[in-house]
Amino acid sequence: MRILITGGAGFIGSNFIRYMRSSHPEDQIVNIDALTYAGNLDNLRDVDAKQYAFVKADITNANEIEPLVEQGFDVIVNFAAESHVDRSILDPSAFVRTNVMGTQVLLDAAKKYGVKKFVQVSTDEVYGTLAPDDDAFTETTPIQPNSPYSASKASADLIVRAYHETYGMDVNITRCSNNYGPYQFPEKLIPLMIINALEDKPLPVYGDGQQVRDWLHVWDHCAGIDLVMRQGKGGEVYNIGGNNERTNLDIVRTVLKYLGKPESLIRHIADRPGHDRRYAIDARKIRAELGWKPRYTFESGISETIEWYLNHREWWVAVRDGTYRNYYEKMYGARLGESRF
Secondary structure: OOEEOOOOHHHHHHHHHHHHHOOOOEEEEEEEOOOOOOOOOHHHHHHHOOEEEEEOOOOOOOOHHHHHOOOOOOOOEEOOOOOOOHHHHHHHHHHHHHHHHHHHHHHHHHHHHOEEEEEEEEEHHOOOOOOOOOOOOOOOOOOOOOHHHHHHHHHHHHHHHHHHHHHOOOOOEEEOEEEOOOOOOOOOOOHHHEEEEEEEEOOEEOOOOOOOEEEHHHHHHHHHHHHHHHHHOOOOOOEEEEOOEEEEEHHHHHHHHHOHHHHOHEEEEOOOOOOOOOOOOOOOOHHHHHOOOOOOOHHHHHHHHHHHHOHHHHHHHHHOOHHHHHHHHHHHHHHHHOOOO
16 A cells, blocks of 8 residues: 555654554555654654655645645545644644644545545544543544644544545544553653653642543554554544553552652642543444454553653653753743642
8 A cells, every 4th residue: 555644753653654664564655744843753763764755744735735645645644733732722723723724635635636545543532521430432422622632633523524424535533542652752741751750850740630541552553543544434433542541640650660769759730721531432343343452551551661761761852852841841830839739
């Protein structure tokens, strides 16, 4: 197959390229990425150039996208997105532009040039939040996003669905739970906590830390997307989840225990606006229809992930440039004095 991957220099996209080069070396991959703050070509530094090419392009710019898609592809897998909830609270417009308008540009190009399959990589956050005793999200759970980020992803999902219903395009939407693993940008919970703990810095935890997330190793997510890309029924949504519910505070304590660091490093800070309390994915559909199952337990996955950050210090030191440090101070610096717990 000839596959166009958008956002392939980011965390999940770069892992997907690595997965594909390992599992399907015969496939041809073209990776386009605008290389915004979280796009990092170092994530792909050692990927074999055979059957793989990178093009710097912005999915919101049809003049850049259409000539690429015109070259002919069997599949487009859209990872390109602004993805951090905190950043969406600071600047919603960037999320609407990339996540909504960018998806529409890709769909138009795919329709114009006869791309056979379009896979939209989405998130469980479009479903909103769950109470402690609620059943996990299924593919038929109503969409009720609570942040500008999740609202932009929900909007993109609806546009993708509309192109299937209106134009007959073969599309799929995948909605995953929280990913973790190598090459994750240090603003996200697990790498942030690992790196701060290694440097004996405060570990900022929103509110009481009892927000629950379902954790999925990125490699298991990539395997699920690969199955959907090859076998997914047109127009269908597939949830991909790890069935590993943990509170944020549990995650932080796990990291500290593994690294032999004291819990006194934990700092409870003022919660963020609209913070969803619980996410949980019901992945029975992809298991039953496509035969997907996770390879990682949470225990094996988190151990491997922490070890990766221990052994790749040069990667995360290089990533933490001035942009990241300024953002970190803006989001967490003042709040470290706002503990209410």
